[in-house]
Amino acid sequence: MKKVYKAHILYTKERNRFEVLENGYIAVDSDGCVKGVAADLASLVADASKRRTSPASDASERRELDPDDTEIIDLGDRLLIPAMNDLHVHAPQYRNQGIAMDLELLPWLQNYTFPEEMKYADTEYAERMYRRFVRDLWRFGTMRSCVFATIHTESTRILMRLFREAGMGALVGKVGMNRNCPEGLSESVKQMVQGYESLIAEFKEQDGLVRPIITPRFIPSCTPEMLHACGELAARYQLPVQSHLSENKDEIAQVQRLEPESTCYGDAYDRYGLFGQTPTVMAHCVFTEGEELELIKRHGVMVAHCPTSNLNVTTGIAPIRQFLDEGLRVGFGSDISGGHDLSIFQIMVYAIQMSKLHYQRNHARAFLTLSEAFWMATKSAGSFFGQVGSFEPGYEFDALVIDDRDLNHDNYSLLERLERFIYIGDDRQIEKRFCRGKEIGAPKL
Ligand code: GUN
Ligand code: FE
Numbered sequence: 018m019k020k021v022y023k024a025h026i027l028y029t030k031e032r033n034r035f036e037v038l039e040n041g042y043i044a045v046d047s048d049g050c051v052k053g054v055a056a057d058l059a060s061l062v063a064d065a066s067k068r069r070t071s072p073a074s075d076a077s078e079r080r081e082l083d084p085d086d087t088e089i090i091d092l093g094d095r096l097l098i099p100a101m102n103d104l105h106v107h108a109p110q111y112r113n114q115g116i117a118m119d120l121e122l123l124p125w126l127q128n129y130t131f132p133e134e135m136k137y138a139d140t141e142y143a144e145r146m147y148r149r150f151v152r153d154l155w156r157f158g159t160m161r162s163c164v165f166a167t168i169h170t171e172s173t174r175i176l177m178r179l180f181r182e183a184g185m186g187a188l189v190g191k192v193g194m195n196r197n198c199p200e201g202l203s204e205s206v207k208q209m210v211q212g213y214e215s216l217i218a219e220f221k222e223q224d225g226l227v228r229p230i231i232t233p234r235f236i237p238s239c240t241p242e243m244l245h246a247c248g249e250l251a252a253r254y255q256l257p258v259q260s261h262l263s264e265n266k267d268e269i270a271q272v273q274r275l276e277p278e279s280t281c282y283g284d285a286y287d288r289y290g291l292f293g294q295t296p297t298v299m300a301h302c303v304f305t306e307g308e309e310l311e312l313i314k315r316h317g318v319m320v321a322h323c324p325t326s327n328l329n330v331t332t333g334i335a336p337i338r339q340f341l342d343e344g345l346r347v348g349f350g351s352d353i354s355g356g357h358d359l360s361i362f363q364i365m366v367y368a369i370q371m372s373k374l375h376y377q378r379n380h381a382r383a384f385l386t387l388s389e390a391f392w393m394a395t396k397s398a399g400s401f402f403g404q405v406g407s408f409e410p411g412y413e414f415d416a417l418v419i420d421d422r423d424l425n426h427d428n429y430s431l432l433e434r435l436e437r438f439i440y441i442g443d444d445r446q447i448e449k450r451f452c453r454g455k456e457i458g459a460p461k462l
Contacts, residue, residue: 019052020045020454021061024092024418025431026054028099028408029392032341036408037431043097044087045414049454054408092418096435099406100160100415100450101361102398104321105259105300105350107165108176108189109134109143111150113354122265122330122355130354134167134192135201143172144179151179152460156444157360158417160452161186161402163259163298163321163350165232168192168204170212177220180227183460185452186402186415190232190259191216195243206246217254226453228256231295235261236272236285248290257296257401260286263309264301265332283309283318293318298401300350301326302340303333310343319346319401322393324367326355334375337368338382341389348398362439365390387436418449 026041042061044052055061110130117129137143154162164187166173173191180187191212195203204212216229231251233239239247251258263269263282272282279285283305286292292299293316300321305313313320322337340347349364350356358364365387372385399406405413419438423446426434438446450457 018047019087021058021087021089022092022097023089024095024097025434026097026408027431027435029388029396030407030409032389032392032397033386035388035391035432035435039431043408043414045454047454049413050404051408051410051412051414053410094422095448096419096421096431096438098417098419098435099395099399099408100417100452101158101394102348102402102406103154103159103162103351103359103361104298104319104348104398104401105165105323106154106162106353106359107355108147108150108353109137109165109167109172110354111146111153114359115354115357117354118329118357120330121267122332123267123271125330125355131199131202135199137167137169137172138201140169140171140175143169144175147172147176147179148460148462151176151183151185152462153359155183155185155450155457155460156447157362158444158447158450159185159359159361160415160450160457161399161405162188163230163401164189165192165234165259166190168194168202168209168212170215173212174216174219177216177227177229179460181220184226184455184457185460186226186405188228188230188257188259188402190230193231193233193243193247194238196240197237206240206242209243210246210250213250217256229254231256231258231291233258233260233286233291235268236275236282237268241276241289244286244289244291248294251295252290255295257298258291258294259298260291260300262286262299262302263304264327265330266304269304281307281309281312283312287312287316292316296401298348300352301332301335303327303335305335305340310340310345314343314345317346319348319398321350321352321398322347322368323350323352323356323364324371325358325364326350326352328367328371329357330355334371336375336382337372337385338375342382346397346400347393348401349394360443361394362442365394366440368393387439391439414451414454416451417447419446420448421446
């Protein structure tokens with residue numbers, strides 16, 4: 018059964034402007050993908066039939082019009098936008114959200130983050146916390162995420178099952194760590210590999226919404242043997258990779274000491290096959306420039322910009338405008354709990370404000386605009402998960418229905434309504450959420 022939704026449709030095909038369809042229509046096929054999007058029903062049908070590829074699809078074209086096979090859902094005066102994507106978030110740090118914000122990165126990790134993550138050896142604790150985490154991602158309209166778990170295989174499995182049960186997309190990483198950390202948060206290379214293989218065996222469908230992602234925590238946490246094993250796993254099972262890059266000056270100096278042969282932090286990952294050999298996302302890149310920037314560009318590495326985290330653990334302002342100008346792929350991460358806010362809408366606002374601070378210091382490059390931030394959160398970040406983040410035909414239908422009546426929208430344009438929702442709205446205005454075409458109800462606590 019095909020579904021056609023009628024609503025005010027807003028999305029960003031290109032980063033410099035919104036597509037806005039007042040009382041527009043979007044057709045979603047039974048495979049969960051967008052079939053067509055148009056200003057009125059007649060053009061939607063014409064658009065879909067224009068896209069016919071095989072001569073055998075005459076019958077199916079007639080079926081496009083078949084009222085028995087198409088349900089039209091009128092969403093009235095609501096906004097319909099692509100769902101959010103979070104490219105960097107630590108699920109086991111959820112309980113630490115909003116605390117321990119008076120320290121810089123490395124002491125923050127040792128004193129608050131590692132002790133909390135050690136608790137995830139206990140699968141009951143893990144399940145209780147992870148349920149809240151998945152529920153809240155859902156609340157804020159994040160339908161796809163790149164998630165760090167902990168070293169613990171069974172807790173990581175619980176998190177992956179919770180995402181699968183919810184119907185939400187997630188790349189979940191069991192974290193590789195074996196140096197510069199407490200005993201209880203360290204694992205042998207052999208255990209790490211075995212743990213991954215058991216998760217891979219359970220979550221192996223290539224087009225599955227929930228899949229493992231190879232996750233060396235960062236160079237300071239991993240011996241060369243651990244990094245090497247991570248690179249091998251990524252290559253052998255063709256799995257994506259996530260980690261942290263150039264977040265803090267003390268961290269960068271430590272990486273230079275630990276990997277003296279490397280020419281930059283990014284090169285240290287590259288030497289182990291962890292920098293774009295398979296799809297790779299690196300969080301932060303606050304101090305990325307020169308050779309590292311070229312390497313990211315050449316290898317198509319995705320940058321997860323985490324503005325709230327960069328503010329809280331006082332790392333710095335990442336040169337996002339420069340990254341966009343140079344054609345790098347960039348999306349957003351909430352980086353809970355370095356970041357304090359799970360809402361990607363709020364992350365957009367922080368990113369724009371932070372970019373304005375950067376601009377005030379240096380007028381050489383313009384600050385980020387709303388359409389750019391929206392595009393980063395949807396189409397750009399979504400590309401890490403496949404054809405995700407836009408409403409163009411062929412894209413998976415990941416969407417949010419926004420009812421902004423409470424925000425006094427009288428006399429505002431549709432774009433102003435969206436802007437107001439992003440700046441001053443919250444989960445109360447998100448009425449429905451869709452992932453790959455399916456409406457996603459609240460995950461059980
Ligand atoms: N670098 C290594 N681990 C972490 C972490 O948990 N959070 C942040 N922000 N940076 C890291
Ligand atoms: Fe992080």
